Structure formats: structure tokens, C-alpha cells
Amino acid sequence: MTSDFTIRPARLGDAEAVFALIHLNRDLLVPRSLGNIVENIDRFLVAADGADIVGCAAYQIHPELGKPEAATVEIQSVAVRAPWRRKGIGRALVDGIAERVSVFRPHEVVVLTFAPEFFSSLGFAEIPKTRVMHKLYTGCINCTKHTDPFTCPEIAMERKAPSGRGEG
Numbered sequence: 001m002t003s004d005f006t007i008r009p010a011r012l013g014d015a016e017a018v019f020a021l022i023h024l025n026r027d028l029l030v031p032r033s034l035g036n037i038v039e040n041i042d043r044f045l046v047a048a049d050g051a052d053i054v055g056c057a058a059y060q061i062h063p064e065l066g067k068p069e070a071a072t073v074e075i076q077s078v079a080v081r082a083p084w085r086r087k088g089i090g091r092a093l094v095d096g097i098a099e100r101v102s103v104f105r106p107h108e109v110v111v112l113t114f115a116p117e118f119f120s121s122l123g124f125a126e127i128p129k130t131r132v133m134h135k136l137y138t139g140c141i142n143c144t145k146h147t148d149p150f151t152c153p154e155i156a157m158e159r160k161a162p163s164g165r166g167e168g
């Protein structure tokens, strides 16, 4: 294990490693099938340490949150393999996703997370879960751990897109 890593767009050949990484963190992340990862591979970034995939992150655009012309982007499936944590890989992945989606000029970037300290260190702030109501209905309704999204300890957070970001 080194602290050298590269952040790059995921390739189809990374899908199984991404699946394994999300599955390893299944108590903290929404599960994804291998097929779901493959069909959304263009929305993933990975962190590679040599041939090892040591981190991943993805995004989804939500036209139903905000206005369609300035929709909200949700950051999803952020995970770093345990031995590689606290080396800046998670930050680099989230910043990479934020940079990638900035060209779409979203209204805001949100996340539903059990790791609020990590995201607050990246400039995210807590928001009421009612702001992401649609997400709660489509995602949380299928949760097998909690019956009520409003008592579930997951935190909703947002980072406003800096004005002018993505211009040009």
C-alpha cells in the first residue's frame, strides 16, 4: 500500500472491483448490483493505486429536485478501502465528481450520508431531509434497515455550486 493514487474515470473493467468495494461498505452505502454499476459506469470515478482500485464515487442527476434546468446532483457510492483511508483519497474523489458535474451547472450538490464529518470537512452543510423528499421516497422506501427515513440517522447535506462554476 502506498499513498500514491490516481483519480480517473471508471472503466468497464473496474466494475467488479467497484462492486466489491460498495459491498464491503454495505452497512453505510446503498447497495448496487454489478449490472447497475456497469450501466452507470460513466458516472463513476475510481481511485487507483497501481493496479488496485482503492476508492470510488459516483453521481446521479435529479431533475425532480430543483428546477429541471438547474437540477440537483447527488453524490453517491463514496468509498475508500480501509487501509487507504485518511490519505486524501475520499476528498479527491468527491472533488473530482464535483468538478465533473460542474459543467452541467447544477443548482446544488447533495449527499445522504452516515459520514457527516467527512462531508462537512469538504464544505457540505446539513439540510432538512424534507429538501430531498423525492430521493427519500424512491431510495428510502426500499431500505431494509429503517422504517422511517426521518428517524434514520442518515444526514442530508448540500454544497452549493459556486457561482460561475462550469462557465465557458
Ligand SMILES: CC(C)(COP(=O)(O)OP(=O)(O)OC[C@H]1O[C@@H](n2cnc3c(N)ncnc32)[C@H](O)[C@@H]1OP(=O)(O)O)[C@@H](O)C(=O)NCCC(=O)NCCS
Binding pocket: 025, 028, 029, 076, 077, 078, 079, 080, 081, 084, 085, 086, 087, 088, 089, 090, 091, 092, 111, 112, 113, 114, 115, 117, 118, 119, 121, 122
Ligand atoms: C468516508 C470515507 C469515504 C472518507 O475517505 P478518506 O479517503 O479516508 O477521506 P480523506 O482522507 O479524503 O478525508 C478528508 C477529511 O475528511 C475528514 N474525515 C475523513 N474521515 C473521517 C472520519 N472517519 N471521521 C471524521 N472525519 C473524517 C477529515 O477532516 C479528513 O481530513 P484529515 O485527514 O486531514 O483530517 C471513508 O472513510 C469510507 O470509505 N467510509 C465508508 C463508506 C462511507 O461512509 N462513505 C460515505 C457515504 S456517502
